[in-house]
Amino acid sequence: MQDEAWKSLLTGDEHAVAADTREPLLAVFGPLQDARKHQRPCIVAQLGLSLDGRIATQTGDSKYINGRHALTHLHRLRALVDAVVIGAGTARADDPQLTVRHCAGAHPARVVIDPQGSIPATAKVWTDDGNRCLVFGGAADLPAHVERLAAPGGGIPVAGIVESLAAQGLHRLLIEGGADTLGRFLTAGYVDSLHLLYGRVILGSGRIGVSLPPIQSLSQALRPQGCAHVFPDGDLLVTCDLKTA
Template identity: 40%
Template sequence: MDKADVTPRVWQRILDIRAGKGCACCGDWTDGEQTALNIYAPLARRDMGPIAIGQIGQSLDGRVATVSGDARDISGPDGLRHLHRLRALVDAVVIGVRTALHDNPRLTVRLCPGQNPARVIIDPRGRLPDDAPALRDDGARRIVVQTVARARPEGVEIVRLPSLTDGTLAPRQILSALLEFGLNAVLVEGGGITVSRFFEAGLLSHLHVAVAPLLIGGGPQGFNRITQVGSLADAPRPDTQVCDMGSDILFNCALTDAARERCENWHQTDIADRTARRF
C-alpha cells in the first residue's frame, strides 16, 4: 500500500496546477510525495474537462454516524485534512439539506492552504434556515437549489428546478445548472444518500472513500446503492488506488473512462486543447 506524504512543497505544486501556473510533468519527489501527486493532481487539472467527485468518510463497518446521529469524529485527523484538500481543489462543494441541518457544516477550507469553494445546498422544499453556517457570508459563493419560490438573503444565489415524482431533484439537472454557473469541478460531499444518488445517475467520475479504524455497529451507511445486484459478477469494480493517509485509509476510485484517462495522463502537457466533456 502506498503511503501519501502531502508535504508543503508538494501541496503548493498541486495548488499551482489548479491555478494553471504549475508544471505537472517534472519535479524531484519522494515516493510519498509522488503518491500525493497521484491522488490530488488529477483533480487539480482544469484543462481536462468537468469533473465530479464523490467523497465519503466512514468507519470500518461502513457507518457515517451513530444511531443517535453523532458523526463528528468518524474521520481521523488525516481523513479530515484529505476532505479539506478536496474542497480546496474544486469549484463547488455540494451537500443535501439533511446534512446541512444535522451537521451544521461550514464547508470551508481550514486544514490546508487553499481557497473556499462555492457552497451548494440541495434544499427542494426550502427548509434550510437563512442563518445556517453554510449560508454565512464569507466571500465564497452560496447557492441553494430548490423547487419552491423561497427568498434567500442578499448574495445567496437560487437555482429553481422542477422536482421529480418523489419530491427530490434530478442530479443531472443540478450539475448542468452548476456548469452554467461556471462551476466545472464539483465535490459531492454528503450525505451518503446524496452521494449515492449522484453515483446512481452515472455522474461521478471519481469516488473517494476514507475509512477510519473504528467500529460503530449501527447507524446510517456511507453508501446506499439504489440498484441492487443479484450476483457479485455484476457489481461495479472500479479501478482503485489504496493509500495510507495516516489515520485513515483512502480508496481512490476512478469510475469512468474519462476518470481513468485523467489519472493516467494528468502529468502530460499536450492536452490543454482537449474539448471539455459535458455532463
C-alpha cells in the first residue's frame, strides 16, 4: 500500500476521522506502515473489551462489544497486515469472515490455529474468495484451497507459527483473538503492539481479555507506553507498545 493510499484509510470511508484527530490516529498505524516499507516483521494484536475488561459473555457472545468506529479501526488494521490470525475458539464461537469491509484496502490472508481439526469445512473463514486461507492442524476434509502448515519441530509453539508464516511471505500479522491465542503470543514475547478497544458497556461477568501467567508483585507487571484515542461514539482505543514495556 502506498503512502497516500495508507492515509486515505482514515478518510475514504463512512467513518472518516475528523481532521483534527487524524494525525495522532495515523501515528497508531505507524509501526505497521514502517514494517511494510522496510520489510520488517511486525505483530499487532487487538481486543474489543467491555469497560470491565471482558471480551465476551460467559456463553461466548461478543458481537458487538464495540460500536462502528472501533469496528472500522479493526478493519483498517486488517487492511495493513499480511495475515490475520485467530484461534480455534474464535472460529468456533464467531464464525468470522476476517475480510476488509468497512474501509478501503486489500483483504489479508486468514490463518486459523486449529490443532484438533474442530473447524468445519463450511466455516466462513475458508471461503474461496481468492484470498489465502492457512491452517495449523485443521480438519481432514477442508477445501483444497486451504493451505496446511506445520510449525517446525512439531506442536504449535508461537515461535514456530511466526516462522512458518514468515516462510510464506506473511510478516505483518494481526492477532485477532481470542484471549487464549493472544495470551500465548504475549507470553512468548511476540506482540509489538496491542490495540485495546473499549466499548461503552459493562458486562459484569464473562471472559477476560488478557490472561498471562500469574505475577507476585506489581514490579513484574507490564507497563507499556502508548496512546489513547476517543472515537466519536465514545469508544476508546488504548494502544500498548509492548516492545518498550
